[in-house]
Amino acid sequence: MIRFYNGKVLSFGGGLKITEDEVWVDGSRIVYVGPARAELPPFQRQIDLKGDLLMPGFKDAHTHTAMVFLRSYADDMPLQEWLYDKVFPHEAKLTPEAIYTFTRLGILEYLSSGITASFDMYYHNEAYAKANVDSGFRTVICSAMNDFDADPTNIEREFLRFNDYHELVSYRLGIHAEYTTSRQRMEYMASLAEKYQAPCYMHCAETKSEVEGCVERYGLTPPQLLDRMGLFRYGGGGFHCTWMNDEDIALFARKGIYAITNPASNLKLASGIAPVDQMLSAGVPMAIGTDGAASNNALDMFREMYLASCLQKVSRNDAAAGKAENILTMACVGGARAMGLNDCDDIAEGKLADLVVIDLHRPNMQPVNNIAKNLVFAGSKENVRLTMVNGRVLYEKGAFFVGEEPEEIYRQAAALNRSIL
């Protein structure tokens, strides 16, 4: 057992609260949250929080982890040129070995940002899953059905395989997006959702032109089309949701479909600013993702939270919009539930031990007037003191414990990039 003591605990059960409790972890689970006890069981390790904050890990609810290979490779360019000249041709060269190494690199960055799980959509899922398991990191793979897949039935085999692969890995049904997937293939995906009574996810209303194209093709916005086709029959979510109209928002709220916002990517690719406050007010369940590092360029939940809040303020011309507590809840609880990790959403007895310790003894957290607002408006990777996934410390005081030295991962990634770029 591991004991965390002498600190603060942020939890969400019954609303965001901060207590002076201890947290004990046994194996992969949190087994005790409460006041210090006179008699202690034997512990394998006792971690003195020294007044620091223990809280649920952040969940990156939309990402393409291995895209770190394109970080800062092509920026400040028009969108189409970037995508067709700089992204697609290089992605085509990715081997399973490359996906494995780049995924390991991306996981290092998640850990340094206090992220304890990712909801990933990309290629070569066998290599991807192995990189996560080898690192000790938790991931949910989302299928990316589209018209370029040679064999769409592979998704059903993957669905069965990766939901019975390892405790750190699960798999959700998804299509890449309406604009890359034929009606026939979307219908096939709907049949899979029906067969397995499974939720379904996809890029959805990311750009204005995507919405306009869908309306032209089908006479419906993407959310309405996807719903009409039965893809949301058992829930699911849309990635980005930048261009949602009132009907789209009402639909997501009514059906409990997650809107997963990616504010940094939407800024950098000039896609727009999602109506986060409007969706929250309407009752849409929400989560936050980084998107891939090619369009961000960091995997940094502090940046995403800051933007998810402050972009609401400027776009709604209201400094009271985008309340920090709502954003923090999205990043922790919303993210976990969006990807089906309901056991990873909070600090509570019986939950999986996916947690972070935030260093409050850094100048950007002082004075401690309000911890939640400090996290959202001033937090940074420098504040991540420890990241634990499934009961294992994978990151602490700048060092990584993922079964491989970072320098070796950097070296391999650089060598791969020399052959790919």
Added chain:
Amino acid sequence: MIRFYNGKVLSFGGGLKITEDEVWVDGSRIVYVGPARAELPPFQRQIDLKGDLLMPGFKDAHTHTAMVFLRSYADDMPLQEWLYDKVFPHEAKLTPEAIYTFTRLGILEYLSSGITASFDMYYHNEAYAKANVDSGFRTVICSAMNDFDADPTNIEREFLRFNDYHELVSYRLGIHAEYTTSRQRMEYMASLAEKYQAPCYMHCAETKSEVEGCVERYGLTPPQLLDRMGLFRYGGGGFHCTWMNDEDIALFARKGIYAITNPASNLKLASGIAPVDQMLSAGVPMAIGTDGAASNNALDMFREMYLASCLQKVSRNDAAAGKAENILTMACVGGARAMGLNDCDDIAEGKLADLVVIDLHRPNMQPVNNIAKNLVFAGSKENVRLTMVNGRVLYEKGAFFVGEEPEEIYRQAAALNRSIL
């Protein structure tokens, strides 16, 4: 002498470039930038960069350092309520002792973000200057003339005093803003600018309502009024410059007046998005500031650079806008020159040794496809390995060397806040 070797050097002379040079520092100056030499003089310390990047420090060209006391004290509120109920009443209680301690706290945060100089406008300048000198930090004080000053002639005495106070401190003329300063007082300031042939600075076109009020009062926008009144006769700059029309921009370009953008503050207070790209294209000299921590809430130049770039992309609907290299130049060279620190703008022989070392061996900097874009789009406080001001290492590997322990500064700041808030 201190020797930095085995790394990369980013400099701006003749355009942004990265070399494999060494850098030697003697006293407060850079005395050598060039290839490794066979014969070395005796060094007091030799710092192996291990492939990391040495570059000019960031300059925070608009801030109110001591406002860290209000960090996360009142957020997510309407602007007027925030300002009149939560900021002004507490600022009125600030003593010189409080300014001293809060300034020391703010300086810690600057150092952790690679910021080597601040351009500050606030109260109790004697205590403020002492906090900087005691910390070894460089600052330029800007007077904040307004209608609430009991004695505006004090500014002339401060101008003379703080420009002859300590090598780390200088003083520039400024008014708080047009909307807080009577015509008579602005005329007095213009006479001081004339008398000392000195540049003049002020909050300028920060909000839409400020511009509308000025036009109503004077029939001119703030930039045009301030120019007409002679405040820019010897140069200077405007803080924020969020709402600049084409004529304002042409005026700033023609006269070489600095536009100092504060993107995070403008987001959080819902002020707007400054036309950074348009100003740069027109030839306006530009710099970047954090504004105070009450409206940001971090003092983090990485966040500011990211926003200064990416907000251009989304607001102009052009992913090619806000080029990283321009933004980085603003943060280093532009900032130094905006505040009159022309000797602190670059890594070159004879320049003052205000520099930072960026840790490239963190996952967010890997792979190293493009260092400038990495800094702007993925950089974070976690990447600041070392910050040197005036030839002294004030921050290294998370530890501060400012003549006082951070924990003691935190303790004092917390005690003060208990009496103020």
